[in-house]
Amino acid sequence: MYEHDVIVVGAGGAGLRAAIAAHEEGADVALVSKLHPVRSHTGAAEGGINAALRDGDDWTDHAYDTMKGSDYLGDAPAIETLCETSPEEVIQLEHWGMPFSREDDGRVSQRPFGGLSFPRTTYAGAETGHHLLHTMYEQVVKRGIKVYDEFYVMDLAVTDEPDPEDRECHGCVAYDIKSGDVVGFEATNGVVLATGGDGQAFDHTTNAVANTGDGPAMAYRAGAPVEDMEFVQFHPTTLPSTGVLISEGVRGEGGILYNAEGERFMFEGGYANNAGELASRDVVSRAELTEVNEGRGVEDEYVYLDMRHLGEERITDRLENILHLAEDFEGVDGLTEPMPVKPGQHYHMGGIETNEHGETCVSGLYAAGECACVSVHGSNRLGGNALPELIVFGARAGYHAAGRDYGEALVETGPSVAIEHEDDLGAPVEPGALGPADEDVAADGGEAAPDGGELLNPSATVERTAERCRQRVEELKSREGRNHAEIRQKLQKAMTRWVNVFREEEGLKKALEVIKECREEYRNVAVSDPSSTYNTDLIHTIETRNLIDVAETMTLSALARNEFRGAHWRKEHQKRKDDEWLKHTMVQWSDGSPEIYYTDVILEGAEKAYEPKVRSY
Amino acid sequence: MSTQVTEQETETEEQSSHQRRRLEEKAERAASRDRMRERAENDLDEADTTFTLKVFRYDPEIPEKEEPRFDTFEVPFTKGMTVLDSLMYARDHYDSSLTFRHSCRQAVCGSDALFVNGTQHLGCKTQVVDLGDDGGVPGEIRVEPLPHQEVVKDLVVDMEHFYDQMEAVEPYFDADELPDGMEEQRQTRENREKIKMSSRCIWCGACMSSCNVAAGNNEYLGPAAINKAYKFAMDEREGENRKQERLEIIEQEHGVWRCQTQFSCTEVCPKDIPLTEHIQELKREAVKNNLKFW
Numbered sequence: 001m002y003e004h005d006v007i008v009v010g011a012g013g014a015g016l017r018a019a020i021a022a023h024e025e026g027a028d029v030a031l032v033s034k035l036h037p038v039r040s041h042t043g044a045a046e047g048g049i050n051a052a053l054r055d056g057d058d059w060t061d062h063a064y065d066t067m068k069g070s071d072y073l074g075d076a077p078a079i080e081t082l083c084e085t086s087p088e089e090v091i092q093l094e095h096w097g098m099p100f101s102r103e104d105d106g107r108v109s110q111r112p113f114g115g116l117s118f119p120r121t122t123y124a125g126a127e128t129g130h131h132l133l134h135t136m137y138e139q140v141v142k143r144g145i146k147v148y149d150e151f152y153v154m155d156l157a158v159t160d161e162p163d164p165e166d167r168e169c170h171g172c173v174a175y176d177i178k179s180g181d182v183v184g185f186e187a188t189n190g191v192v193l194a195t196g197g198d199g200q201a202f203d204h205t206t207n208a209v210a211n212t213g214d215g216p217a218m219a220y221r222a223g224a225p226v227e228d229m230e231f232v233q234f235h236p237t238t239l240p241s242t243g244v245l246i247s248e249g250v251r252g253e254g255g256i257l258y259n260a261e262g263e264r265f266m267f268e269g270g271y272a273n274n275a276g277e278l279a280s281r282d283v284v285s286r287a288e289l290t291e292v293n294e295g296r297g298v299e300d301e302y303v304y305l306d307m308r309h310l311g312e313e314r315i316t317d318r319l320e321n322i323l324h325l326a327e328d329f330e331g332v333d334g335l336t337e338p339m340p341v342k343p344g345q346h347y348h349m350g351g352i353e354t355n356e357h358g359e360t361c362v363s364g365l366y367a368a369g370e371c372a373c374v375s376v377h378g379s380n381r382l383g384g385n386a387l388p389e390l391i392v393f394g395a396r397a398g399y400h401a402a403g404r405d406y407g408e409a410l411v412e413t414g415p416s417v418a419i420e421h422e423d424d425l426g427a428p429v430e431p432g433a434l435g436p437a438d439e440d441v442a443a444d445g446g447e448a449a450p451d452g453g454e455l456l457n458p459s460a461t462v463e464r465t466a467e468r469c470r471q472r473v474e475e476l477k478s479r480e481g482r483n484h485a486e487i488r489q490k491l492q493k494a495m496t497r498w499v500n501v502f503r504e505e506e507g508l509k510k511a512l513e514v515i516k517e518c519r520e521e522y523r524n525v526a527v528s529d530p531s532s533t534y535n536t537d538l539i540h541t542i543e544t545r546n547l548i549d550v551a552e553t554m555t556l557s558a559l560a561r562n563e564f565r566g567a568h569w570r571k572e573h574q575k576r577k578d579d580e581w582l583k584h585t586m587v588q589w590s591d592g593s594p595e596i597y598y599t600d601v602i603l604e605g606a607e608k609a610y611e612p613k614v615r616s617y
Numbered sequence: 618m619s620t621q622v623t624e625q626e627t628e629t630e631e632q633s634s635h636q637r638r639r640l641e642e643k644a645e646r647a648a649s650r651d652r653m654r655e656r657a658e659n660d661l662d663e664a665d666t667t668f669t670l671k672v673f674r675y676d677p678e679i680p681e682k683e684e685p686r687f688d689t690f691e692v693p694f695t696k697g698m699t700v701l702d703s704l705m706y707a708r709d710h711y712d713s714s715l716t717f718r719h720s721c722r723q724a725v726c727g728s729d730a731l732f733v734n735g736t737q738h739l740g741c742k743t744q745v746v747d748l749g750d751d752g753g754v755p756g757e758i759r760v761e762p763l764p765h766q767e768v769v770k771d772l773v774v775d776m777e778h779f780y781d782q783m784e785a786v787e788p789y790f791d792a793d794e795l796p797d798g799m800e801e802q803r804q805t806r807e808n809r810e811k812i813k814m815s816s817r818c819i820w821c822g823a824c825m826s827s828c829n830v831a832a833g834n835n836e837y838l839g840p841a842a843i844n845k846a847y848k849f850a851m852d853e854r855e856g857e858n859r860k861q862e863r864l865e866i867i868e869q870e871h872g873v874w875r876c877q878t879q880f881s882c883t884e885v886c887p888k889d890i891p892l893t894e895h896i897q898e899l900k901r902e903a904v905k906n907n908l909k910f911w
């Protein structure tokens with residue numbers, strides 16, 4: 001068993017920032033990551049980082065834009081913390097040597113981005129995320145922070161009091177991918193989850209193969225609620241064969257979308273008569289899918305994004321990286337052919353419920369980055385607002401876990417702040433665990449001990465979890481059964497079909513039925529590779545279970561929310577309903593059964609109160 | 618007496634239910650495998666073109682794989698298919714133990730540098746059709762782990778040595794002095810442009826694996842690490858003192874002077890970093906620097 005003051009799970013932007021912060025605060029901190037840090041998906045971000053740095057700009061304007069973008073489902077204290085702190089965090093990155101693009105006077109450049117009232121998106125070429133990730137990893141190396149890379153965290157070691165708000169997290173358990181050993185990690189101060197996105201719940205995504213929602217699934221099963229899981233952002237221009245993102249830049253420069261009949265449908269189809277191709281991500285995504293669904297898609301699957309008319313000079317000057325992307329990942333020459341594109345899952349606004357210090361309702365358990373929901377993005381994230389979230393809340397979680405006192409949080413967490421419980425969801429099947437006997441699919445973080453929950457000391461709690469994980473690995477490897485890939489594909493297909501850009505009651509119910517089938521099939525899952533050396537079959541099998549849990553919370557929340565807000569479109573409910581729905585959707589795993597309840601949105605900030613307005617641009 | 622009978626009975630009952638369970642599991646697995654195969658067969662039937670993927674296999678723990686061998690998989694070609702896609706196809710349809718690193722699928726995470734048809738390539742960035750003649754689908758693609766690195770299993774190599782060499786050049790920004798508070802360090806556009814290419818490295822290890830010098834001398838820093846040093850040494854924000862220290866590091870016995878300008882690293886780098894040029898420039902810097910202190 002390893003022991004550290006603070007354990008950070010995940011080494012992307014959020015995890016690295018948390019580790020550096022904890023180290024600065026004097027803690028003995030370790031990073032535990034299934035990928036080597038520089039392999040994390042933060043490296044894929046292209047666009048930039050929003051920060052009010054310049055004269056004429058003010059963080060309160062950034063806060064206003066963010067609240068509007070969230071469609072009034074962000075919490076004001078969290079949004080204000082984000083926008084007020086982002087400038088100092090960006091300057092911190094600059095001081096750590098991040099190679100930002102520069103102005104003539106040598107200061108860092110900023111550019112305009114969708115939904116922002118000021119050009120405040122700080123960037124480093126078309127590789128902002130790559131530089132952010134590498135710059136911070138360099139600082140981790142400089143500080144000699146311990147990194148356990150290629151260690152897959154399987155579970156959290158959490159005590160088992162009946163009320164999650166009484167529970168305590170004492171560490172986690174990881175599978176050493178190279179050796180096959182299952183090892184306990186005891187954290188004397190806290191565990192910070194920074195496991196990133198969960199796009200693999202869908203079969204078409206800009207997310208990496210490793211983005212499997214492990215953090216949210218583990219926290220959820222340990223009793224921490226997940227928040228606003230129905231809000232998933234789909235990006236309208238991704239390459240069909242891989243999901244690689246073609247940035248808004250192409251449309252910004254004048255790229256045009258055509259359907260199979262050669263119509264410029266954004267205008268001709270009346271989807272966005274003013275903004276056309278430049279309408280917001282959700283509008284363009286829905287337009288594309290409508291075209292495809294109505295038979296005007298190319299090969300019934302995608303539409304064309306054409307930039308040929310911009311001319312070779314302009315394209316190679318401004319959009320050179322796009323040419324490479326289309327060529328390398330789709331085999332298409334953007335200079336002579338239109339590029340095929342379709343909507344793909346891109347970002348998850350929802351996640352593990354935390355307050356603005358990164359704390360969940362389970363004491364000692366923190367979350368930051370895309371896996372968390374503080375909530376700053378509400379129902380829709382603005383481009384360039386995820387990277388600041390990583391560094392602002394990554395740092396705060398790290399400092400707080402290491403002992404820094406931030407005073408009382410304004411955002412409250414845990415089931416005790418529920419304002420209302422959902423008891424009329426009308427789910428067609430009973431969601432959640434199939435029964436206490438299904439060790440593999442049931443809660444294994446927060447269950448009451450058979451003897452009624454005696455108090456174990458922290459190391460014993462970690463050891464108990466480790467033992468259970470060892471058994472699970474043994475069982476998965478020794479038994480015969482179904483291959484996980486089959487179940488994963490079935491789940492991904494169902495999510496893309498029914499919990500995608502368009503959502504209807506019938507479809508969401510269908511999805512819940514398929515998810516239930518996946519759970520049943522997963523009961524018989526087995527790993528056919530018996531090796532303990534680099535067994536990716538085993539890792540992927542465990543990930544698939546996490547995807548099932550995470551997908552179910554998304555679908556339940558989507559079925560619950562009877563309105564159209566931000567990224568969440570409901571066929572039967574075409575309006576934003578502020579009277580009824582200015583509230584967060586929470587799902588909490590309670591003895592294996594998902595409890596849905598709601599909490600208040602906080603529109604009252606320290607600076608001002610935000611009045612819900614129509615989100616139009 | 619009677620209790621004994623009951624115990625025995627329960628035992629046999631338990632046993633038979635256990636056996637039944639095993640049999641069910643076995644059947645489940647066979648069915649699962651059949652379904653995957655069947656889907657592959659369907660795909661193969663429907664595909665206009667297929668090709669053979671020949672993959673290196675090795676696992677020190679598994680008797681049949683202790684001796685390295687090649688396995689072949691028939692893969693249906695789809696437009697835009699990359700080498701990584703084809704490996705994933707083979708794993709998900711034929712053999713779930715087929716092991717390789719991958720994550721981003723877009724040439725940013727540096728996980729899947731592989732030896733494809735005898736050259737270092739990123740699997741995700743290599744179109745299958747680029748390996749055939751004249752843009753056609755090749756009959757066969759051979760995929761092996763990166764040469765000159767220890768194989769852990771199948772296509773996975775041990776990257777520790779590569780990481781050690783990266784760390785040896787003190788790969789972190791470390792300015793002589795920093796402005797206060799919210800003040801930024803200034804950097805000219807020219808200077809940012811100068812370090813731009815060097816800053817694109819994704820730590821894939823392709824360059825190191827292609828380098829004959831590194832293959833023969835385990836202590837040679839190698840192109841990626843030297844390029845990393847270049848990025849900092851050329852960054853005007855760090856200052857002269859730090860640059861001095863950096864030049865000392867790359868000038869040591871196993872540093873820049875080992876490079877024999879064979880350009881193999883530059884040829885394979887998936888991020889098009891002019892590695893050899895950077896190494897040459899550092900050599901010149903080092904010479905200039907030594908003259909200064911002469």
Ligand SMILES: Cc1cc2nc3c(=O)[nH]c(=O)nc-3n(C[C@H](O)[C@H](O)[C@H](O)COP(=O)(O)OP(=O)(O)OC[C@H]3O[C@@H](n4cnc5c(N)ncnc54)[C@H](O)[C@@H]3O)c2cc1C
Pocket residue numbers: 009010011012013014015032033034035036037039040041042043044045046047048049050128129151152153154194195196197206207208210211214215245346347368369370371383384385386387388390
């Ligand atoms: C293509 C693309 C472009 C984007 N562009 C922008 C942009 O321009 N601006 C912007 O603001 N945002 C952008 N985003 C969003 C943003 O990049 C992500 O939300 C953010 O990088 C996520 O960072 P993270 O640190 O939370 O997670 P990640 O960087 O994904 O890191 C997750 C880490 O967790 C580890 N991990 C996961 N599970 C486990 C486990 N079980 N055990 C151990 N370790 C584990 C992984 O190894 C990894 O180190 C973009 C996203 C994508 C996909």
Ligand code: SF4
Pocket residue numbers: 817818819820821822823824825840841844885886887888889890892
């Ligand atoms: S220099 Fe190029 S080849 Fe070498 S590790 Fe970096 S990206 Fe890979």
Ligand code: FES
Pocket residue numbers: 718719720721722723724725726727728729739740741742
């Ligand atoms: S999968 Fe990330 S570089 Fe190829």
